[in-house]
Amino acid sequence: MSIFQYNGSAVVAMVGKNCFAIASDRRLGVQLQTIATDFQRISKIHDHLFIGLSGLATDVQTLEGYQRLVFRHKLYQLREERDMKPETFASLVSAILYEKRFGPYLCQPVIAGLGEDDKPFICTMDSIGAKELAKDFVVSGTASESLYGASEAMYKPDMEADELFETISQALLSSVDRDCLSGWGGHVYVVTPNEIKERILKGRMD
Amino acid sequence: MECVFGLVGKGFAIVAADTSAVHSILLHKNNEDKIMVLDSHKLVAASGEPGDRVQFTEYVQKNVSLYKFRNGIPLTTAAAANFTRGELATALRKNPYSVNILMAGYDEESGASLYYIDYIATLHKVDKGAFGYGSYFSLSTMDRHYREDMSVEEAIELVDKCILEIRSRLVVAPPNFVIKIVDKDGARDYAWRQSVQDVTTAAV
Secondary structure, three states: OOHHHOOOOEEEEEEOOOOEEEEEEOOEEEOOEEEEOOOOOEEEEEOOEEEEEEEOHHHHHHHHHHOOHHHHHHHHHHHHOOOOOHHHHHHHHHHHHHHOOOOOOOEEEEEEEEOHHHOEEEEEEOOOOOEEEEOOEEEEEOOHHHHHHHHHHHOOOOOOHHHHHHHHHHHHHHHHOOOOOOOOOEEEEEEOOOOEEEEEEOOOOO | OOOEEEEEOOOEEEEEEEOOEEEOOEEEEOOOOOEEEEEOOEEEEEEEOHHHHHHHHHHHHHHHHHHHHHHOOOOOHHHHHHHHHHHHHHHHOOOOOOEEEEEEEEEOOOEEEEEEEOOOOOEEEEOEEEEOOOHHHHHHHHHHHOOOOOOHHHHHHHHHHHHHHHHHHOOOOOOEEEEEEEEOOEEEEEEEEEOOOOOOOOOO
């Protein structure tokens, strides 16, 4: 089994009309065994910027909460006295990952944010920082192939926040149901310029 | 074949571990205590490579004491768990420790807690956790019978059910277990479950 599939994960982000949604599954496993069903894969960097990391859980924790990303943004905030733009943050993550080119963090990030004029921005990258920008949706994790299919089928441009929530939730749940290593519910953040709505989904708990 | 498991109850946390020291097919001793008392209100149940297990847990224990001496207050369970994870994560890409840890603790403000830390430094706060081949039996048994806010008696009953399951279904089941508890009164031994006592040979 590949080391990327050791813990199991699924993350997806979608663009709407002046809003975005980012969602992940909640399973933490060790190969075939499920350890926990409330694992946090998505971190808030600031009110209009979220990052979801799929892949090896220990590296997810090292990058997100513990060391690199939240910490680096806090330093940036102190120096620049403002929040980082999503494009800038994506470049930062890409650089951090490429620093470890020959001994990489085994994660694939999905970054979603509202940029200037509240224009939504999403991107994903591989474990060594190769950025992939998209206008509609990005996916990563063990369920990524199913997520590509489900998102492609369900996505429409310029959805409002409520419809976007429905779409991303259905895409996530139907994809993780076909992947034994991810699932046990979902965690969805829908972000508009004025508010962040965080919701927990109850899907097939198996 | 090392079995370590634990759960959180009402105002306390319990961890149990087998007590066999094994080297290939030989059982060196069957009363090896694998649950270390980290400080007055913390327990660390560790399983894995014997050398790493002792070295790493002692290292964590001494650093936790050092913090207390330097700063005058003890670390919280969450802080100690995060410190442990950090040490494992740093060592992971240099010379990794092969130790899986269940850290149980009691804090005034947040009550009892249990942290699952595996050998590649994955940290998660859990209500019940287990490592090793025994986990296939103990986790399922705990999933079936565990409830929030169990009393000590109910929790011990559940621990005994898990031990019974491991003894009856695991092919090389460890004969003896130690159970330790941590609550507002501190971390201490609770009981030993021994099916094979150490035999002392008569002098020849």
